[in-house]
Amino acid sequence: MCQNKKIMILSSFFSLRQSYLVLALIYGVIGTLSFSPYNFWPAALISLFGLQTLLLNKHFIQTSAIGFIWGIGLFFSGINWIYISIANFGRMPTAINIFIVMLLISYLSFYPMLFAILMNCFWPYPSLCRFSLAAPALWHITEFSRSYILTGFPWLQFGYSQIDGPLKGLAPLAGVEAITFLLMIITGLFAHAFYNRALKSAMAAITIIFICQWSIKLRWYQSIPEHSINIAIIQGNIPQSIKWDTKQLIHTLNIYTSYTHRWMDKVSIIIWPESAITDLESNQQPFLHALDHELRAHGSALVTGIIDSDIEHNNCRNYNSLIVLGDTESYSYHNQNRYQKNHLVPFGEFMPQEKLLRYLAPFFNFPMSSFSHGNYLQRPLRIAGYNFTCSICYEIILGEQIRENLHPDTNCLLTISNDAWFGRSIGPWQHFQMARMRALELGRPLLCATNNGISAVINANGNVEKMIPPFTRQVLNSKVTFTTGQTPYSKFGVRPVWLCTLINLIIANIGRRK
Structure with a gap:
């Protein structure tokens, strides 16, 4: 018992x-x-x-x-x-x-x-x-x-x-x-x-x-209606399985340029997503100069993701970058009007203990996974006469880093990404939700350009103005109104917390x- x-x-x-x-x-x-x-x-x-x-x-x-x-x-x-x-x-x-x-x-x-x-x-x-x-x-x-x-x-x-x-x-x-x-x-x-x-x-x-x-x-910001421009975001929807295949490079460039030709003269800024050009910038000089000349002739500017290769002291450094074509100033390989990604994703973009890990398993051998870090603080990208505080992919979730790179004369936020890595999952939607928070925190509109979605225009209140469905090859055309002013968060960050x-x-x- x-x-x-x-x-x-x-x-x-x-x-x-x-x-x-x-x-x-x-x-x-x-x-x-x-x-x-x-x-x-x-x-x-x-x-x-x-x-x-x-x-x-x-x-x-x-x-x-x-x-x-x-x-x-x-x-x-x-x-x-x-x-x-x-x-x-x-x-x-x-x-x-x-x-x-x-x-x-x-x-x-x-x-x-x-x-x-x-x-x-x-x-x-x-x-x-x-x-x-x-x-x-x-x-x-x-x-x-x-x-x-x-x-x-x-x-x-x-x-x-x-x-x-x-x-x-x-x-x-x-x-x-x-x-x-x-x-x-x-x-x-x-x-x-x-x-x-x-x-x-x-x-x-x-x-x-x-x-x-x-x-x-x-409302902590002021809209500037006279500073409104038309933009076009091209969502190429290139499958990740073939994105870095060298045999697909010409086909990929043809997709983006064909859509770009349709929107020249119609919009001030055309945006391609992260690493839309799947090659080193140094290898694509004839293509970039020709496209730059054509864009300037039609009065449009283009911003695109590309791999920037910099040789310093016989050491080659690759950067996940944003460059501008077709602006008032002719494109140059040494032009400083570019953004280089700072916060890299471990194993996806850089290798902790690289020699050891690459030797241990092919898992750590992702394509283009040997990037160098850009500077933590970078000046805004100048596009069509306006200033854009930029980020690439993962960086948009780093609120303090985006805030510290925001300048008083920043007109808009811009982020480019490639979320094809995560397929038809909830990951890209979570990423997009966090991007919306950056617009709300800083009182600036945000342009999101992604390879496979979610591409969208978000207003300074964090609301979605316009978006196109993921996993579709489309162009998002929208009119964007820039803002000015400083939110308390943009001044003080998380110090009050x-x-x-x-x-x-x-x-x-x-x-x-x-």
Whole structure:
């Protein structure tokens, strides 16, 4: 009888523990629904609320497990599309591909686990200090760490879920990090209300949401109608499997030039996507000079992605670059009116410990994966008399880097990309959602030109003005109105969020000791 009772106690204990882990996994998966293409922004509140409530009254091992499993749910459901590029282009066995993806997901899940451990170690009791002060501060610190350690991977930050939600008005004030910070405060207040039956905490959370909803009406920029131009974005839709095939180069150039000829005289600026010209710039001098001459004769400018090769001290450096043709100044191979990508993607564009890794496995032998870093700060690209702050692919998700490269005379943001690596997955949609946030934060319109989609024009309020469907070969023609002015975020960046983090930790620490 006694033995049976012990078995029942053990059985109920493991059953209870597993239920917490299942809930943690579910809450993590729900978080993915808040991001594009699902765009169900309340899912961010549900996911973070679930995490905060599950962590209450748990010992160290339970806390660690809940934080880690919640992260597995979020990142497995949210970034599993990385497997597509590894499996399709890495040429490694399936088991190795799965291992690499799971290793990345496990690494990213370490950060919510760290948040959970710190919360329960220093603020174990369900107080208002824990939920409204300590939680947002610790979350900001762990998310910041995830964004910078080992080159950083700031994907699936919950602030992005609010690009069409009630908290979007906070972005021009203090950036996407401030939205994430406030989400943690709101969900913390709901968790406090749930656990302590504190109606006032729930009302405070709802009040914050309504105030932020009102702030969307604020405008931190001024439109300049007299500075409106017609643009054409050419979405070539070249399959990634043949993009770098040298036999396809002429065919690819013919696609882009044929569409370009149709829009000369009709638009001021024509935009080709990242590495639209799949060859070294030095090899394409006759083509580039001829196209430059033709464009200038028709009064149009063209900006395109290309591989810039620079020989210095007998050392050849390749840069993922943007160059301008057909502008008032004739094209020259040594023209400084160009942009070179700074933040390269590990393994895709540069190799950490290159000699060792290339020797170990063909997985690390992606085409054009030996780029050099451009300068962190670069002047705006001058196109058709206007200034464009540029980024290539992954860089558009780096809010602080884009902000620091924004000049007071920047008229527009421009990003080019090639998301064909990730197939017909949710990855490109998440990328596009983050790009929209940059326009909202900085109060500038944004032009997105991609090889296979999503190509679009986004206004200074982060809304999509016009877009063309992915995986189609089309031209997006639109009239773009430039803006001027500075948002608070463009001036101060995330400093206000760090100040709030410091103040919160000080007050929460004082409250913990009482």
